[in-house]
Amino acid sequence: MTTETLALGGLQKTSLRQQALSALRKAITTGELPPGKHLVETELSEMLQISRGTLREALRQLQQEGLVSIGARGRLSVRSLDTGEIRDIFAVRAALEVLAAQTLCHVEDRTDALASLRASLGAMEAAAKRGLDEGVEADLEFHRALCRLSGNQSLVHAWEQLEGSIRMSIMWAGKDRGLKNMDAGRHADIVDAVESGDADLVGRVIRRHMDTAADVLVRG
Numbered sequence: 001m002t003t004e005t006l007a008l009g010g011l012q013k014t015s016l017r018q019q020a021l022s023a024l025r026k027a028i029t030t031g032e033l034p035p036g037k038h039l040v041e042t043e044l045s046e047m048l049q050i051s052r053g054t055l056r057e058a059l060r061q062l063q064q065e066g067l068v069s070i071g072a073r074g075r076l077s078v079r080s081l082d083t084g085e086i087r088d089i090f091a092v093r094a095a096l097e098v099l100a101a102q103t104l105c106h107v108e109d110r111t112d113a114l115a116s117l118r119a120s121l122g123a124m125e126a127a128a129k130r131g132l133d134e135g136v137e138a139d140l141e142f143h144r145a146l147c148r149l150s151g152n153q154s155l156v157h158a159w160e161q162l163e164g165s166i167r168m169s170i171m172w173a174g175k176d177r178g179l180k181n182m183d184a185g186r187h188a189d190i191v192d193a194v195e196s197g198d199a200d201l202v203g204r205v206i207r208r209h210m211d212t213a214a215d216v217l218v219r220g
Contacts, residue, residue: 023048039077090214094206096158117194121184
């Protein structure tokens, strides 16, 4: 791996750990650092122009996020997903988003929350026409907004910890399968269920949504 492999360049001298973390996370979730790639500290620290101590801090965070795994003799590499792990990721997503949506169902006035979700739907429809990258961002923003609207910060934090793995699962499946999950109509069903205020219905709709999304990524 040469110093030209990552389009990162030198980092500013502020918040080096956070900048390194963001740069490495993006390189992993876009496939610039592919699954199974061994992460050599000397090479990465040179590319990012940071100390190995700062790099190690960033790599520890990426381990916690499930993007980096540790192997024999402590060697770090980019995590490789399999079909079972993808299904697990989406099962956990379902649990979190069901909780978020059911919390909204118990809010007496959901007008503002529903308007926000429908705005996210509109953004998703527009973004999907511009390609996978923008479609993924709009899709994730819809689900992130659903969690944030619950007002449960612990839930939001748990969901955000999955975000890197979600992106990796889309990268693993490829563009064609990824685009199949960017259907705004399927997401509109979630909003309609929240609008109904029926917590049981919301649970069924979101679990079906996540099961279908996982099936698409795993089986096409």
